[in-house]
Amino acid sequence: MGAAKLPIRRASPKVDISDSASPLSELSNDSTEKERRRAKIARASKPKVRTGCVTCKIRRVKCDEVKPSCNRCTSTGRTCDGYYIPPRKNRRIDHDAVIELSTTPERCLEVVAGTGEELRALEFFHARTAPNLSSYFDAGFWTRLVFQVSHVEPAIMHAMVAVGHLNQRRDVWTKPLPMLKSVFLVDDQPNVPGLSDRIVVGPTKRKVIDHDDPFALSQYNKAISLLSQRIRDPDAASEIALLACILFVCIEFLRGDVEPAFRHFKSGMGIAKASLTKSSLTKPTLTMELIREGMLPFFNRLEVLAMLFGQAPKHDYHITIDEAVPAHFSTMQDARDSIVHLSNIGLRFIRNMKKGRYARLVLPDDFVRQAVLEREVERWKEALDALILTDTVSLRDLDAAKVLRVHQIILTVWLGSCCHIADSYLDNFMADFEAGVTLGEEIQRNAATIEQRRTNQPSFLFDMELVSPLYYIAIKCRDPNIRRRAIALLRQTRRREGLWDSNMAAAIAERIAALEEVNLSTLDGSELPAEEDRVHNTEISTMVSENPHEHTLRYYSKAYGLDKEFKVWTERIVLEMDPGPNTRPELLY
Incomplete structure (x- = not known):
């Protein structure tokens, strides 16, 4: 206990490809003059189409450009990877703030209607907010899913505008x-x-500066109003409400308001749990999978945050201690989800012991439970160490593993000391x-x-x-x-x-x-x-x-x-x- 170093993974041997022969070098030298002239014939000049989806471009077929996923892909069972647009460099966002955008095309909505201020906030969300919110995890959620849904759901679009605007002001004025x-x-x-x-x-x-920003509040209120109208429809997808709740929580985080943030979290958690009950098994499989794998982990992490800020959990955690740590991790995302489960279970125990230890009411069963939790946290560490030694882990994954290890260390200390006054x-x-x-x-x-x-x-x-x-x-x-x-x-x-x-x-x-x-x-x-x-x-x-x-x-x-x-x-x-x-x-x- 206490070792700070992560296991060292041996680097894979590098292969020098500098001397590899190019396929072009194998062309025969005795090609006929006719074939050479034919190769030089210029293609008829036509304007290039840059608006198709990524999948169709790779397949070199004409895209029908239906949003958010084109029919050309979905009708054949393929996954449509969305649409690219080259970001505009050095676009002036505010009077004195200039945002340098990457020259690499980023995933974004192709055409968005809105005022100049709305578009500037969306551009900031696309260029800066979404990549930063992704951090080591959730890149697909923030840089892809949110944009795709916002193209057909105005409530999500206005919530994105509010988040982008508040994040922009925080970066420009309050760093x-x-x-x-x-x-x-x-x-x-x-x-x-x-x-x-x-x-x-x-x-x-x-x-x-940020809490009562008129533009952000206007966009926030529009998002809430549009969502209220949307969910009146009995056929409205629950994942839209969950996505909106996550963005609303993000807005309140930027405003620094604890209580509204947790109200949105509790509302979203209720929707998520109701969507996953047995009575909801008639929902499409893809919808259930999106809620379980794409949305619910956000609310699991928010539940940890709520307990750290003194919010008492109103229910037992939906994962048991026996289910929290798998035999091995396939990805760093698995390791992150597992330590979140352990934190949720562990913090419930720590909260109970906080009252018990000062009243001198720690029982033998409590020490048994403490030992079980400590053993599972140690199992988690061993599983993470095993994952790090595999060839599937990138350098970015190693940085993410260090962040997860810090959380594991704190959980170890907290669990180990929570029964002592x-x-x-x-x-x-x-x-x-x-x-x-x-x-x-x-x-x-x-x-x-x-x-x-x-x-x-x-x-x-x-x-x-x-x-x-x-x-x-x-x-x-x-x-x-x-x-x-x-x-x-x-x-x-x-x-x-x-x-x-x-x-x-x-x-x-x-x-x-x-x-x-x-x-x-x-x-x-x-x-x-x-x-x-x-x-x-x-x-x-x-x-x-x-x-x-x-x-x-x-x-x-x-x-x-x-x-x-x-x-x-x-x-x-x-x-x-x-x-x-x-x-x-x-x-x-």
Whole structure:
């Protein structure tokens, strides 16, 4: 436990093809003059048709260009791979923002009706948002499926416009600087140790850039209205509503609103589960497969996020612990889905133990269940290691595997410590904490080399990757050196993953570290905070509509003893951004 390195896969031997003979070199030298003249006869000049589907172009047949899938392909049982258009380079998106598009044709809708502002948002979604949302997984969903459905479903198109517009504004105006200032405002305990002299008291109003953006809200409302009309039809496909729910959640993530995001998630989860019940077996097989394999994994991951933000699950998880980890993984997607299942099952157990351990009600059966979960997490790690050693894994898959390993390490630590009341029990997992930070640093270094070849870094991801596990390490690892490495990584990440904002997470972790380390005589790692100085839990709430940079923190510690009541106090933390080349200047306090 705690090994940071992934298994080393031997590189396949490279074959030098530089000396391979070209088929053209085998033409006979005694070709007749007539044949040579015939070869030189120019083809009749006709305008090239660039609007057919990809499959028909490859087959060199005329495409009937029916959207979203042409009849020429579907009538013969083939899969229509959609339509390409060459992206326009250096199209000006905003007054001062220029987007560099790839010269490689990307999958996109061929013709879209809309206003100039709508088309600019769609272009941004196509060029930047969809590839970034895909991250290591889900490329087919964001770059292909969403576009195909939006061509025939106006609700999906307007939701895409809202997502693209909000993501564009976030990239252009609100890209965080490497470091942010933090101002702490104390609500009910002015003498909390560790506060700096920069205490501000009074109203903290700030102009909200993205939350109440009129254009985004207009598109969002159009999408909701059109979807409401669409689902009144009893024959309406449930996958349309599920896709809309995912996009609505994405909009609320960009706006930073927790409650509406989870309302959409719960609504979508209900639709997904109802669609997969036995009473729905009359649905076409392809529809069921799309829901099960294309949509439901999104809601499984959102369920993990909801529990991390304090939402209690209302039902048992639909996968049992015996089904969560297969004998082997065929793809990295299988490994990702499996660790999501383990996280959903494990977090339910951890939530139950959170109440039980403080009441001293952890039973022998609980320790048995804990051991079963830990064993399955170890089986998952072994299956991932076996997959990495195969020849089917790409370099991108290896980076994805590191992200999954970080999540597995955090789940291991959390499960291993959840039955113990003392927070100091976490000190037994220092090797795991360091392994997680080391993997995070490797991922960050590799990402930096990739971003150097790109104009802009992604500032928003739909799924959780590194921010949430690094935040856990930063608040639960009490070794000052490892903790500061985790905080530094959060500062460097500079993006939002779902509802996890890296700069907010770093600022809160720094504040918790200051509270816990106030009585330490050295920060070299030779001594750790005492149990009574440790923050056991932190509740975070944000009034996004008033000030998305202000967060109310409620801390819980066992300052009076493990068997005594919690010490509880509240602070407000306000993140200030300095004006810079990529930020809109605002009036600070």
